[in-house]
Amino acid sequence: MEFKRVARSGQVPEGIVRRFYAGEYEFAVARLNGKAYATSNYCSHLDCLLSSGKLRHDGIGCSCHGSAFDLETGEPICPPATEPIKTYPVEERDGEIFVGIAADELPEGPRRRLRRSS
Secondary structure (H helix, E strand, O other), X not given: OEEEEEEEHHHOOOOOEEEEEEOOEEEEEEEEOOEEEEEXXXXXXXXXXXXXXXXXXXXXXXXXXXXXXXXXXXXXXXXXXXXXXXXXXEEEEOOEEEEEEOOOOOOOOOHHHHHHHO
């Protein structure tokens, strides 16, 4: 697993979610209860950007249809989404946020749009 720098710690204040990139990889990076998290940036329901959503006391909420996901596991905690989102390990060191990407992992994008174009 390789940890790639995505942001300075100060770019993700408490209770905020933002979009960041590491090369071709796109993430929703959030801070909740002092801890930084990284997930796929696309809701598994209809591919809305999770970085446009809001954090809730129990996870990350999608702004389009109200789905919400656990930040640790990616499991849906509020419908209409029924499929989990991808989560990534995060390390914070020296004032920077790093996201762990497995060596064989491909960048994740909008799943529903990819299926339609196949």
